[in-house]
Amino acid sequence: MAGTEVTNRQIIFKNYVVGWPKESDMELVTTTKKLELREGQKDVILKVLYLSCDPYQRGRMRNAVDSYIPPFTPGKPLDGYGVGKVVRSNDPDFKENDLVEGLVAWEEYSLGFKLSKIESDVVPVSYYLGALGMAGFTAYVGFFQVCEPKKGETIYVSAASGAVGQMVGQFAKLFGCHVVGSAGSAQKVDLLKNKFGYDEAFNYKEEPDLDAALKRHCPQGIDMYFENVGGKMLDAVLLNMKVHGRIAVCGMISQYNNEVHEPIYNLNITVKRRLKIQGFLQSDFIHLKPEFKKTVVEWFKEKKLEYVEDIADGLEKGPAALIGMLAGKNVGKQGIKVADF
Amino acid sequence: MAGTEVTNRQIIFKNYVVGWPKESDMELVTTTKKLELREGQKDVILKVLYLSCDPYQRGRMRNAVDSYIPPFTPGKPLDGYGVGKVVRSNDPDFKENDLVEGLVAWEEYSLGFKLSKIESDVVPVSYYLGALGMAGFTAYVGFFQVCEPKKGETIYVSAASGAVGQMVGQFAKLFGCHVVGSAGSAQKVDLLKNKFGYDEAFNYKEEPDLDAALKRHCPQGIDMYFENVGGKMLDAVLLNMKVHGRIAVCGMISQYNNEVHEPIYNLNITVKRRLKIQGFLQSDFIHLKPEFKKTVVEWFKEKKLEYVEDIADGLEKGPAALIGMLAGKNVGKQGIKVADF
Numbered sequence: 001m002a003g004t005e006v007t008n009r010q011i012i013f014k015n016y017v018v019g020w021p022k023e024s025d026m027e028l029v030t031t032t033k034k035l036e037l038r039e040g041q042k043d044v045i046l047k048v049l050y051l052s053c054d055p056y057q058r059g060r061m062r063n064a065v066d067s068y069i070p071p072f073t074p075g076k077p078l079d080g081y082g083v084g085k086v087v088r089s090n091d092p093d094f095k096e097n098d099l100v101e102g103l104v105a106w107e108e109y110s111l112g113f114k115l116s117k118i119e120s121d122v123v124p125v126s127y128y129l130g131a132l133g134m135a136g137f138t139a140y141v142g143f144f145q146v147c148e149p150k151k152g153e154t155i156y157v158s159a160a161s162g163a164v165g166q167m168v169g170q171f172a173k174l175f176g177c178h179v180v181g182s183a184g185s186a187q188k189v190d191l192l193k194n195k196f197g198y199d200e201a202f203n204y205k206e207e208p209d210l211d212a213a214l215k216r217h218c219p220q221g222i223d224m225y226f227e228n229v230g231g232k233m234l235d236a237v238l239l240n241m242k243v244h245g246r247i248a249v250c251g252m253i254s255q256y257n258n259e260v261h262e263p264i265y266n267l268n269i270t271v272k273r274r275l276k277i278q279g280f281l282q283s284d285f286i287h288l289k290p291e292f293k294k295t296v297v298e299w300f301k302e303k304k305l306e307y308v309e310d311i312a313d314g315l316e317k318g319p320a321a322l323i324g325m326l327a328g329k330n331v332g333k334q335g336i337k338v339a340d341f
Numbered sequence: 342m343a344g345t346e347v348t349n350r351q352i353i354f355k356n357y358v359v360g361w362p363k364e365s366d367m368e369l370v371t372t373t374k375k376l377e378l379r380e381g382q383k384d385v386i387l388k389v390l391y392l393s394c395d396p397y398q399r400g401r402m403r404n405a406v407d408s409y410i411p412p413f414t415p416g417k418p419l420d421g422y423g424v425g426k427v428v429r430s431n432d433p434d435f436k437e438n439d440l441v442e443g444l445v446a447w448e449e450y451s452l453g454f455k456l457s458k459i460e461s462d463v464v465p466v467s468y469y470l471g472a473l474g475m476a477g478f479t480a481y482v483g484f485f486q487v488c489e490p491k492k493g494e495t496i497y498v499s500a501a502s503g504a505v506g507q508m509v510g511q512f513a514k515l516f517g518c519h520v521v522g523s524a525g526s527a528q529k530v531d532l533l534k535n536k537f538g539y540d541e542a543f544n545y546k547e548e549p550d551l552d553a554a555l556k557r558h559c560p561q562g563i564d565m566y567f568e569n570v571g572g573k574m575l576d577a578v579l580l581n582m583k584v585h586g587r588i589a590v591c592g593m594i595s596q597y598n599n600e601v602h603e604p605i606y607n608l609n610i611t612v613k614r615r616l617k618i619q620g621f622l623q624s625d626f627i628h629l630k631p632e633f634k635k636t637v638v639e640w641f642k643e644k645k646l647e648y649v650e651d652i653a654d655g656l657e658k659g660p661a662a663l664i665g666m667l668a669g670k671n672v673g674k675q676g677i678k679v680a681d682f
Contacts, residue, residue, distance in 0.1 A: 059613075067613055068584075068613050230608070230609060234608070243409075249608075249611045249612050250612070251612055252608075252609045255609050260606065261606045261607070261608075261609055262606075263604025263605065263606055264604065264605045264606075264608055265602045266602070267571070267575070267590075267602075267605055267608075267618075268571060268596050269620075270590045270618065270620030271590050271591070271592055271593070271620040272400075272407075272408055272409050272622075273620065274620050274621055274622055274625060275618075275619075275620050276618070276619045276620075277608075277611065277616075277617070277619075278611075278615075278616075278617045278618075279611030279613070279614065279615050279616050279617075280612070280615055281612070281613075281615055284615060
């Protein structure tokens with residue numbers, strides 16, 4: 001078995017991208033691969049089952065030297081979070097057929113990094129891309145740690161039905177907050193209200209005046225803003241923040257494909273309202289990961305949480321899925337199914 | 342004595358101001374006033390000795406309904422922080438000839454509010470407008486509380502020789518930070534380097550590229566930014582903040598006379614650098630005031646601190662002094678001397 005050769009399709013990153021990425025910036029290639037473990041290395045080879053599409057991956061298409069994560073390498077496969085089944089292992093912590101989550105390349109058979117075993121069958125394994133993966137953990141630390149929530153406060157979430165947003169809204173409801181969200185289609189607004197339990201929701205694309213929309217949906221003002229989009233939305237939110245309000249900056253997806261970012265005019269309000277604007281990455285809170293998994297699995301078991309996914313079927317759909325997610329075409333967490341168990 | 346009538350010159354606020362205030366937006370009038378205490382009230386009447394010119398007063402010239410402090414009333418004197426001598430008192434805490442600091446109107450004889458006695462003669466009483474007044478306390482809580490400093494970190498201070506900035510820089514040096522400041526003239530830069538002990542200083546008006554200037558003066562990046570000015574400076578600073586940097590937003594004086602604020606383009610960096618941007622007001626930390634006074638008086642006694650003031654001589658100079666301060670014409674803390682002891 002040691003040298004078994006398999007067909008290994010990959011999605012190759014062709015070159016750095018300026019502006020909106022196109023499908024032709026990536027390429028599906030068919031290669032072969034020997035399922036061989038390197039001697040003296042704790043290698044684990046996975047059969048990849050699911051891949052995650054995340055907004056931070058847009059940043060990795062830029063040749064940026066100062067980011068917290070290196071850019072993709074032109075000519076090599078993309079990589080990111082994924083779920084797989086162990087097919088070869090030199091690592092005593094993992095054995096054949098274990099289901100694991102972690103970092104993998106966008107290919108059918110991949111070395112895995114920073115792996116952990118999926119122990120529970122309470123939720124579908126694909127949830128480890130989102131609800132129980134980086135997105136859910138981002139929501140968890142962003143809400144419970146960065147927002148510093150108090151019961152009864154109002155939280156506003158943009159991109160509220162997305163991989164992160166849907167979890168933030170539900171965590172906030174479970175915690176006892178008044179929860180308001182926005183998204184970019186009637187279908188997503190319906191999910192916010194009727195599936196995720198948001199108290200108020202609106203379609204930002206139908207609001208010519210975002211400040212007025214926020215005043216209508218948050219008439220008492222906003223205590224916490226979970227920032228996923230940036231740009232005009234952030235500027236309008238600033239005007240509606242209450243004294244001592246907190247803005248947890250998770251991302252600014254509306255800006256990722258702009259070479260010059262949209263301007264923000266209302267930052268002066270931070271003084272009189274004593275606002276805290278805090279950018280964060282889930283990786284700075286990694287010590288809370290075990291608590292997060294235990295808590296969230298339990299909440300799913302108790303039927304306290306819902307999760308909506310948008311899974312593209314087949315590795316070849318990866319480039320379109322990733323680009324579509326950046327444009328908000330996905331409904332819920334965007335993933336790619338690469339193979340059956 | 343009860344009904345003694347005195348000549349009482351006042352500076353009247355004429356009407357709300359759009360754009361840059363002009364001297365003609367204020368008016369010197371000569372009235373008379375009976376030094377009478379209202380029955381059943383804990384009134385204290387002061388002979389005003391010094392008045393403070395502070396940037397927040399520009400905000401009070403705007404008819405804003407949502408500020409933390411009400412606007413000035415057209416037709417009435419301006420008001421603000423000041424130092425005075427008690428001439429009449431119904432309040433058992435204050436007796437005639439006590440020196441006090443607190444809130445007063447811009448006139449020669451004024452009711453005082455939120456007064457405290459000046460107990461120490463370690464520093465000139467005028468310092469209670471600045472170093473030991475609101476400006477010094479703002480510097481104290483902004484640096485020690487909001488910036489969350491660590492020894493050896495780099496702090497950058499804008500408006501660094503101003504009423505607040507000169508204290509921030511000296512507190513940071515005493516604490517063990519590397520301190521960099523900017524100001525708007527060669528004379529001010531000289532003060533930063535040779536009086537306040539800044540490690541690096543530059544004249545921002547001579548820097549066509551603020552980002553390049555910051556890279557030159559803070560080659561390792563900025564851990565803490567004490568923000569006094571806003572606008573282009575803030576945008577350049579954002580690019581130079583280190584991971585986990587903190588921005589304490591004390592004010593944005595460059596924007597106070599703009600009806601539309603200068604845009605900020607670089608906020609997206611808050612995520613990857615995990616920046617905290619925190620607006621604050623000294624009034625939220627009032628429980629630390631006694632500690633502040635005790636500490637700072639002690640530091641002055643030990644000759645560990647310097648303070649530079651720019652005191653206009655005569656109440657009639659008040660309007661020009663206030664407007665000049667908004668334009669950065671002052672060198673050090675801007676005050677107005679109204680009377681001798």
